[in-house]
Amino acid sequence: MIKTANAQSINEAAKILQNGGLVAMPTETVYGLAANALDGAAVARIFATKSRPAFNPLIIHVPDLEAAQQIALFTPLALEAAHAFWPGPLSLILPRREDCRISDLASAGLPTLAVRIPAHPVALALLRASGLPLAAPSANESGKLSPTTPAHVADTLAGRVDMILAAGSCKVGLESTILDISGAEPVILRPGAITAPDIHAALGVKPCAFNPDGACTENAPKAPGMLLKHYAPDTNLRLRAIDLEPGEALLAFGSERFMGIKGGGAATHLPEHLRRNLSESGDLHEAARNLFAMLKVLDSARPRQIAVMPIPETGLGIAINDRLKRAAQRD
Ligand code: TXA
Numbered sequence: 386m387i388k389t390a391n392a393q394s395i396n397e398a399a400k401i402l403q404n405g406g407l408v409a410m411p412t413e414t415v416y417g418l419a420a421n422a423l424d425g426a427a428v429a430r431i432f433a434t435k436s437r438p439a440f441n442p443l444i445i446h447v448p449d450l451e452a453a454q455q456i457a458l459f460t461p462l463a464l465e466a467a468h469a470f471w472p473g474p475l476s477l478i479l480p481r482r483e484d485c486r487i488s489d490l491a492s493a494g495l496p497t498l499a500v501r502i503p504a505h506p507v508a509l510a511l512l513r514a515s516g517l518p519l520a521a522p523s524a525n526e527s528g529k530l531s532p533t534t535p536a537h538v539a540d541t542l543a544g545r546v547d548m549i550l551a552a553g554s555c556k557v558g559l560e561s562t563i564l565d566i567s568g569a570e571p572v573i574l575r576p577g578a579i580t581a582p583d584i585h586a587a588l589g590v591k592p593c594a595f596n597p598d599g600a601c602t603e604n605a606p607k608a609p610g611m612l613l614k615h616y617a618p619d620t621n622l623r624l625r626a627i628d629l630e631p632g633e634a635l636l637a638f639g640s641e642r643f644m645g646i647k648g649g650g651a652a653t654h655l656p657e658h659l660r661r662n663l664s665e666s667g668d669l670h671e672a673a674r675n676l677f678a679m680l681k682v683l684d685s686a687r688p689r690q691i692a693v694m695p696i697p698e699t700g701l702g703i704a705i706n707d708r709l710k711r712a713a714q715r716d
């Protein structure tokens with residue numbers, strides 16, 4: 386079921402995909418649940434397996450720019466973005482080509498497609514071996530935390546996918562930046578490892594500020610997935626905590642040495658299973674890589690609540706805080 390990625394298992398996975406099956410594949414961001422994007426029935430299996438609402442479109446993964454240009458239209462600016470950041474953790478929203486054969490279900494009937502070339506040797510090998518564009522949302526149940534390890538995928542999807550291709554933990558740890566480059570000015574619909582300043586530096590244009598309440602124009606959601614409660618653990622989160630309440634677990638960032646527990650005690654005395662540090666040195670890349678796995682560990686300890694220390698709202702911190710805000714949202 387879980388197979389270590391190698392030439393043989395990648396070929397096997399490619400055959401599964403060609404036959405309409407589902408494969409969980411590693412990418413540099415998070416694990417994806419892949420299916421042949423040209424095959425409506427295969428894409429429907431993704432939605433069913435994740436219990437994903439059909440209005441929420443999927444990202445289409447391709448091995449190279451040529452394959453991307455076969456399905457979507459690139460303006461000169463979009464081409465510049467592709468050259469600057471692909472392969473990499475950036476999904477571009479582009480107009481569908483008229484002759485595009487990607488299943489309409491995959492793009493939820495929208496006139497645009499989300500496309501990216503993942504920077505992961507296994508994902509690229511699988512794309513090449515299958516010869517298919519692959520629709521792949523994060524390999525979790527809809528609304529839950531995205532998986533960054535094969536074990537984390539197996540926790541929710543074992544027995545419901547045809548193969549989990551295992552290649553260790555994901556380098557970035559957060560889902561790709563989504564950049565809508567289909568309109569007059571580029572808009573970041575989902576913050577990620579490629580930041581607004583990165584895009585500005587590479588393209589010379591400032592992308593429109595990300596709107597955390599879901600960027601909307603003409604009453605139509607621009608990234609339908611961003612309107613949902615998302616990335617959520619079962620336990621309540623308390624953000625920007627500077628001390629602990631009794632019964633809380635701690636998700637620290639930087640030094641937790643001076644953090645106290647209300648009524649007495651120090652955070653450093655919490656038992657190991659109730660305490661994780663995203664990055665003791667305050668490194669945002671390390672924190673992004675650890676975020677989902679640490680939330681999952683603390684969640685499974687079933688504390689009363691998880692207190693999360695403040696994360697600076699700069700660089701990758703913007704994407705981390707975006708995921709934390711979603712994780713803290715209750716219905
Ligand atoms: O890093 C990633 O992007 C991972 C890996 C597996 O590549 N995939 C991922 O997919 O995060 P998913 O399905 O969890 O998130 C896709 C997001 C959703 O918020 C969806 O609404 C948005 O992309 N999206 C897809 N197609 C779109 C489109 N045509 N226009 C606007 N938003 C779109």
Ligand code: MG
Pocket residue numbers: 522523531
């Ligand atoms: Mg997802």
